[in-house]
Amino acid sequence: MTSAEIREKFLNDIVFMGLRSAIGVIFILHGISKFNPGFAENLPNMGLPAEMQIPIALAELIPGIFIIIGVLSRLSASLISVIMLGAIFMVKGASSITGKGGVELDLILLASVLLIMITGPGRISLAQALKKIPRCLH
Numbered sequence: 001m002t003s004a005e006i007r008e009k010f011l012n013d014i015v016f017m018g019l020r021s022a023i024g025v026i027f028i029l030h031g032i033s034k035f036n037p038g039f040a041e042n043l044p045n046m047g048l049p050a051e052m053q054i055p056i057a058l059a060e061l062i063p064g065i066f067i068i069i070g071v072l073s074r075l076s077a078s079l080i081s082v083i084m085l086g087a088i089f090m091v092k093g094a095s096s097i098t099g100k101g102g103v104e105l106d107l108i109l110l111a112s113v114l115l116i117m118i119t120g121p122g123r124i125s126l127a128q129a130l131k132k133i134p135r136c137l138h
Contacts, residue, residue, distance in 0.1 A: 016122040023112050024068030031061025070125020077117035084110040
């Protein structure tokens with residue numbers, strides 16, 4: 001393997017870690033904001049019981065953390081993809097791509113978590129580091 005190929009692979013790993021970090025931060029912030037009592041008050045308007053506030057908040061917060069550190073990434077991305085489909089179809093009604101109530105950002109987030117779900121966490125991740133621990137230490 002040439003040094004150019006090594007640099008390219010390393011750059012790909014860095015870029016993918018950056019994508020995971022950006023997606024994770026977005027969902028951590030969205031999850032934290034959903035602990036606000038105002039979110040629970042709006043849930044019945046979306047056809048959901050107010051008791052769903054905490055499960056929805058945790059379904060964004062915890063997977064966001066896991067995606068950043070690169071552990072349980074596929075499972076976390078799967079959970080977030082369900083949340084995003086709910087946002088697109090239940091909350092916004094998939095009425096338009098752009099403009100008020102548009103789903104353009106939701107689609108980008110969905111596509112990003114689907115990418116993470118398919119490819120896994122990448123080489124710069126806790127999951128990858130754990131694979132390198134000698135078996136005798138497990």
